[in-house]
Structures are given as C-alpha cells and as structure tokens.
Amino acid sequence: MIIKWFKPVSIYDLAFSLQRLTGIILAFYLCLHLAYLSTLSNPKLYESLIEITVSPEFLYLDAVLFLAGIYHGVNGFRIIIHELGYLHKHRMEMLIFTVVLTFLVWIFSLYMVIL
Amino acid sequence: MIFKIKRFDGKNFYFQDFEVPVKKGLTVLDCLFYIRDCIDSSLSFRMSCRMGICGSCAVRINGKPALACETQVVNLKEPVKIEPLDNFKVLKDLVVEFDDFFLKHKAVKPYIIRNDLNYKNPVEFIQKPEELKKYYDFSLCIKCGACYSVCPAAATNEKYLGPAALVAAYRFVADSRDRGARERLEIVMDDHCLWRCHSAMACSEVCPKKIEPAKAIQLLRRKTVLEAIRRLIP
Numbered sequence: 338m339i340i341k342w343f344k345p346v347s348i349y350d351l352a353f354s355l356q357r358l359t360g361i362i363l364a365f366y367l368c369l370h371l372a373y374l375s376t377l378s379n380p381k382l383y384e385s386l387i388e389i390t391v392s393p394e395f396l397y398l399d400a401v402l403f404l405a406g407i408y409h410g411v412n413g414f415r416i417i418i419h420e421l422g423y424l425h426k427h428r429m430e431m432l433i434f435t436v437v438l439t440f441l442v443w444i445f446s447l448y449m450v451i452l
Numbered sequence: 453m454i455f456k457i458k459r460f461d462g463k464n465f466y467f468q469d470f471e472v473p474v475k476k477g478l479t480v481l482d483c484l485f486y487i488r489d490c491i492d493s494s495l496s497f498r499m500s501c502r503m504g505i506c507g508s509c510a511v512r513i514n515g516k517p518a519l520a521c522e523t524q525v526v527n528l529k530e531p532v533k534i535e536p537l538d539n540f541k542v543l544k545d546l547v548v549e550f551d552d553f554f555l556k557h558k559a560v561k562p563y564i565i566r567n568d569l570n571y572k573n574p575v576e577f578i579q580k581p582e583e584l585k586k587y588y589d590f591s592l593c594i595k596c597g598a599c600y601s602v603c604p605a606a607a608t609n610e611k612y613l614g615p616a617a618l619v620a621a622y623r624f625v626a627d628s629r630d631r632g633a634r635e636r637l638e639i640v641m642d643d644h645c646l647w648r649c650h651s652a653m654a655c656s657e658v659c660p661k662k663i664e665p666a667k668a669i670q671l672l673r674r675k676t677v678l679e680a681i682r683r684l685i686p
Contacts, residue, residue, distance in 0.1 A: 350654045353654070425656065
C-alpha cells in the first residue's frame with residue numbers, strides 16, 4: 338500500500354513523494370552515521386572508514402545527500418506554512434520557490450565543499 | 453476518438469477500446485452514453501444530474517479524477533483513458549462502492565447542532581455575510597470522491613476519514629449558527645482523522661469545485677489546537 342505514496346497525479350504529489358523519499362534517504366543516512374560514530378572506540382577502524390568517505394567517488398554521493406537534505410528541509414518549511422493555513426492559493430508559486438531555493442542552496446553548498 | 457475504458461466483470465480487470473465520433477461540445481459522459489447505447493450495453497457507470505452538481509459521475513480521465521459530465525472531450529489527449537476512482541472498491545466497470553465514504557462523512561455529524569431548537573415556534577438563526585463567508589466555499593462540496601481517490605493518507609489508512617469528510621467537519625465548525633463544534637472536534641482529533649493528513653495537496657488539485665479541501669483541513673487543525681489549549685486552561 339505504501340507504494341501509493343509514489344503515485345503522482347499532480348506536481349504536488351510529486352513534491353510529497355520526494356519528501357517521503359528524501360526522508361527515507363536521510364533516515365538511512367542517520368543510521369549509517371550513527372554506525373560510523375559507534376566505531377570511535379576503535380580508532381583504526383574509524384580511520385579506515387573515514388578514508389572511504391573522503392574518497393572522490395564518495396563525494397558524489399555526498400552531493401546527492403546534500404540535495405536530499407536541502408530539499409527535505411526547504412520543502413518542509415513550505416508544508417509548515419501551508420499547514421498553518423496560509424498561502425494555499427499561491428501553492429504553485431510556493432512550490433516553484435521551493436525548487437529554486439533548493440537548487441540555489443545546493444549549488445552554494447557544493448561550491449563551499451569544493452572550496 | 454478512441455476511448456480506453458477499464459472494465460471489471462466481478463473477477464478480472466481489463467481495458468477495452470471503443471471508437472466514438474466526437475465533436476465540439478461533447479462531454480466524456482456523453483461519450484459514455486454513446487458507448488453504452490450504441491456499442492456495448494453492458495458498460496456500467498454512475499451518473500445523475502449531468503451538470504456538475506450531484507458528483508456521481510466522477511471517474512479517472514487520463515489518470516486524473518474529474519467529473520465526466522464537465523469534461524469536454526476535445527480538450528483531451530487521445531486515446532482517452534477512463535478508469536474508476538482509486539481508493540474505492542470497484543463494483544463494476546466505472547462504478548465504485550461509496551458506502552464507506554458516506555459513513556465517514558456521516559461520522560463528522562455534517563449538520564447544524566443546536567440544543568435550543570423549537571419546532572413548534574421556530575426562530576430564524578441570524579447570520580451576517582462575513583460569517584457566511586468563513587465557510588461558504590467549503591459548503592460547495594458535492595461529495596464526488598475525487599479528493600478521497602487521490603489522497604495518499606486515505607490510500608494507506610482505511611480508517612482515515614478523508615478530505616471530503618474533514619471539509620464537512622470544518623464547514624460546520626466554522627458555521628456561526630452551529631453549537632456542536634466541541635463534539636465534532638472531539639471526533640476529528642482521533643488517531644485516524646485530522647492529523648493523518650500529510651499535506652500532499654492532491655485533494656485541492658483535483659477538486660472539481662475548487663474548494664481547497666487541503667486548506668479546510670489545516671484550518672480545522674488550527675481550531676483543534678485552539679480547542680486543545682482551551683481544555684488545558686481550567
């Protein structure tokens with residue numbers, strides 16, 4: 338039944354599906370992050386794992402993770418505004434603003450990482 | 453124009469193609485009538501008013517729920533795919549089971565509750581235009597089920613009341629003549645009601661009456677929160 342979350346009829350459904358998907362990705366990342374941190378008691382193991390994460394191949398995944406996190410946060414604010422009962426008639430403008438802001442923050446974050 | 457209609461014979465779902473001669477001004481409902489009258493009399497669909505008031509003819513047209521009687525065929529992409537509404541049990545072809553939908557609607561007490569009614573000496577309940585404005589848009593709901601059919605919360609939780617019932621709840625909670633707000637808010641505060649909405653806004657997008665069910669749900673949430681705070685104050 339959960340597959341019905343991902344059955345978009347309109348662009349807003351797509352935004353909702355992406356919110357769920359990015360939420361799942363972030364939850365998975367959090368588990369992975371905590372697993373990493375749990376190796377702190379074993380410095381050798383921790384260092385070997387950190388070497389993997391700082392590899393250039395892994396940075397592409399980091400970029401995708403940034404995008405997922407930024408979208409989840411910005412879109413979350415959009416939903417909060419609507420859930421407070423505001424700007425329902427301007428939901429298309431809000432969604433466009435969300436997408437634009439997501440990409441701007443993402444590009445800025447990538448720029449900061451590359452620097 | 454080719455119509456691709458999803459059929460259900462009680463056991464199997466399958467698509468069947470029908471060719472219908474169309475011209476400007478014809479609606480999808482007119483075409484369904486043509487198919488039933490001239491091609492296949494076994495085709496089942498629900499309809500009543502033919503003018504967007506009863507909400508009976510809501511079906512999925514090219515993937516999006518809409519009223520068949522209000523959808524002009526010349527505006528549609530060919531082939532026109534007609535399917536029954538999602539999130540409802542299909543009875544036959546395009547006819548779906550609405551019992552559960554109306555039970556949920558009934559559950560929110562969609563009527564004015566007063567304890568000072570006197571049928572022997574009836575009095576008029578005065579309402580100012582600005583008070584009417586607070587709920588008028590939401591009173592236009594025709595219970596077509598389009599919102600319910602696209603709601604992801606309704607798709608994943610059978611007990612969820614759905615947008616239409618919550619719109620009805622807000623419509624009466626916001627009515628200045630009503631005195632049953634507290635008992636109605638008590639109903640919608642339940643685990644499977646108001647707070648199950650995830651603000652996907654699909655309901656507002658497909659509503660043929662453009663009444664913004666998503667907004668009604670959020671306004672009802674606001675009322676519920678205020679009621680919960682009020683209860684904390686002795």
